[in-house]
Amino acid sequence: MSKDIILKAEGISKQYRLGEVGTGTISHDLNRWWAKIRGKEDPYLRIGESNDRSTKGSSDYVWALQDINFEVKKGEVLGIIGKNGAGKSTLLKILSRVTNPTTGSIKTKGRIASLLEVGTGFNGEMTGRENIFLNGAILGMTKKEITGKLEEIIEFSGCQRYIDTPVKRYSSGMTVRLAFAVAAFLEPEILVVDEVLAVGDAEFQKKAIGKMQDISKTDGRTVLFVSHNMAAVKSLCTRGIVLEHGKVKFTGDIDSCLSVYQDDSTANLSAKFYGEKIIKYAAIINQDSTLKYRSPFTLGVHIESVIAIKNLVLGIVVKDLNDVELFGINNRHYSHDKINEEEVFEGEISITIDELLLFPGIYKIDIYLGDGTKDIEVVMDAIKFTVSEAFDFEIINKLNFKINKVFHQNVIWKYIENIR
Numbered sequence: 388m389s390k391d392i393i394l395k396a397e398g399i400s401k402q403y404r405l406g407e408v409g410t411g412t413i414s415h416d417l418n419r420w421w422a423k424i425r426g427k428e429d430p431y432l433r434i435g436e437s438n439d440r441s442t443k444g445s446s447d448y449v450w451a452l453q454d455i456n457f458e459v460k461k462g463e464v465l466g467i468i469g470k471n472g473a474g475k476s477t478l479l480k481i482l483s484r485v486t487n488p489t490t491g492s493i494k495t496k497g498r499i500a501s502l503l504e505v506g507t508g509f510n511g512e513m514t515g516r517e518n519i520f521l522n523g524a525i526l527g528m529t530k531k532e533i534t535g536k537l538e539e540i541i542e543f544s545g546c547q548r549y550i551d552t553p554v555k556r557y558s559s560g561m562t563v564r565l566a567f568a569v570a571a572f573l574e575p576e577i578l579v580v581d582e583v584l585a586v587g588d589a590e591f592q593k594k595a596i597g598k599m600q601d602i603s604k605t606d607g608r609t610v611l612f613v614s615h616n617m618a619a620v621k622s623l624c625t626r627g628i629v630l631e632h633g634k635v636k637f638t639g640d641i642d643s644c645l646s647v648y649q650d651d652s653t654a655n656l657s658a659k660f661y662g663e664k665i666i667k668y669a670a671i672i673n674q675d676s677t678l679k680y681r682s683p684f685t686l687g688v689h690i691e692s693v694i695a696i697k698n699l700v701l702g703i704v705v706k707d708l709n710d711v712e713l714f715g716i717n718n719r720h721y722s723h724d725k726i727n728e729e730e731v732f733e734g735e736i737s738i739t740i741d742e743l744l745l746f747p748g749i750y751k752i753d754i755y756l757g758d759g760t761k762d763i764e765v766v767m768d769a770i771k772f773t774v775s776e777a778f779d780f781e782i783i784n785k786l787n788f789k790i791n792k793v794f795h796q797n798v799i800w801k802y803i804e805n806i807r
Contacts, residue, residue, distance in 0.1 A: 497576025
């Protein structure tokens with residue numbers, strides 16, 4: 388391993404056995420032992436399937452990671468990105484010595500501090516102060532070294548008032564603040580950070596990212612960073628690895644990695660919807676399926692009904708990919724014109740948000756059509772879109788609705804020109 392390489396992963400694979408029995412059975416262990424004493428390969432390394440959660444497998448064994456190879460230079464900030472289940476956390480656990488790889492080896496120079504989940508390495512019965520000394524000792528630091536950093540750690544964490552209180556009484560946010568401060572200030576050569584920072588508030592996330600930038604640029608220490616916050620990954624990391632189904636799909640500069648990841652995430656996005664009932668057509672107007680932060684957002688919905696709809700109510704609900712509803716709007720709440728007083732057979736309603744203020748990510752839209760008393764038609768996950776670039780915490784505002792009404796069934800509807 389060359390002088391500037393601080394971490395090297397060679398042929399890392401991790402295999403798990405599915406079901407209630409975790410690592411294997413007695414018969415499997417005996418088979419492995421018999422193969423080993425004869426100098427043969429582990430027979431169970433030849434079986435198993437890739438870690439694709441979207442398909443039903445036939446094997447009891449699954450490869451959470453398969454043949455991972457990469458090097459990290461001293462002072463580098465490496466971003467590890469991929470979808471849920473891609474193997475990111477498993478890889479970090481192996482790098483942190485929390486679990487052993489099934490095959491392959493990890494070579495490192497220096498101490499590794501890990502922040503893999505809330506309260507990693509903390510004893511809930513001990514106070515925050517005692518846990519600082521405990522974690523420092525685990526990292527191989529002397530009591531004198533820990534004492535020298537103690538006040539900085541406490542101040543950075545913002546837990547001064549509770550530092551002599553048992554950690555079991557901390558909130559998850561307080562716990563992660565203290566855990567990150569310990570990991571960052573006790574000067575490990577390699578800092579491993581998983582999604583745990585998402586537990587903290589916006590102020591702390593900003594402080595934590597700034598601290599990671601400082602320790603990499605100023606102190607020349609290495610950071611391995613996993614996050615689904617692409618804005619944070621882009622601002623912090625210099626190079627990246629994209630994982631998919633437990634394998635390395637791409638490695639390179641961080642912009643290229645983000646491009647590959649975004650292309651994968653948006654491959655199945657649809658900016659249009661075609662229906663067969665009353666809602667015949669819906670589309671994001673003047674945009675494709677990728678929207679920029681603060682850009683205008685207009686959704687056009689075309690309806691055709693054999694009976695008149697009076698007191699028309701059209702609403703949308705925006706959700707994230709976990710089906711968490713973020714906000715919902717409809718013409719009854721926000722429209723200034725009295726469109727719901729007319730009887731509508733056919734027409735198009737366009738819902739406009741002048742500035743779309745959402746976190747970067749992928750979102751889905753549910754469309755609801757009603758008459759003021761009940762839902763007439765509901766289309767779940769009708770359209771998907773992605774929002775890119777930076778974000779803040781403003782409230783979505785400046786909403787308006789417009790409707791172009793056609794009252795006769797036999798009129799041929801002409802779609803507005805800017806629908807693509």
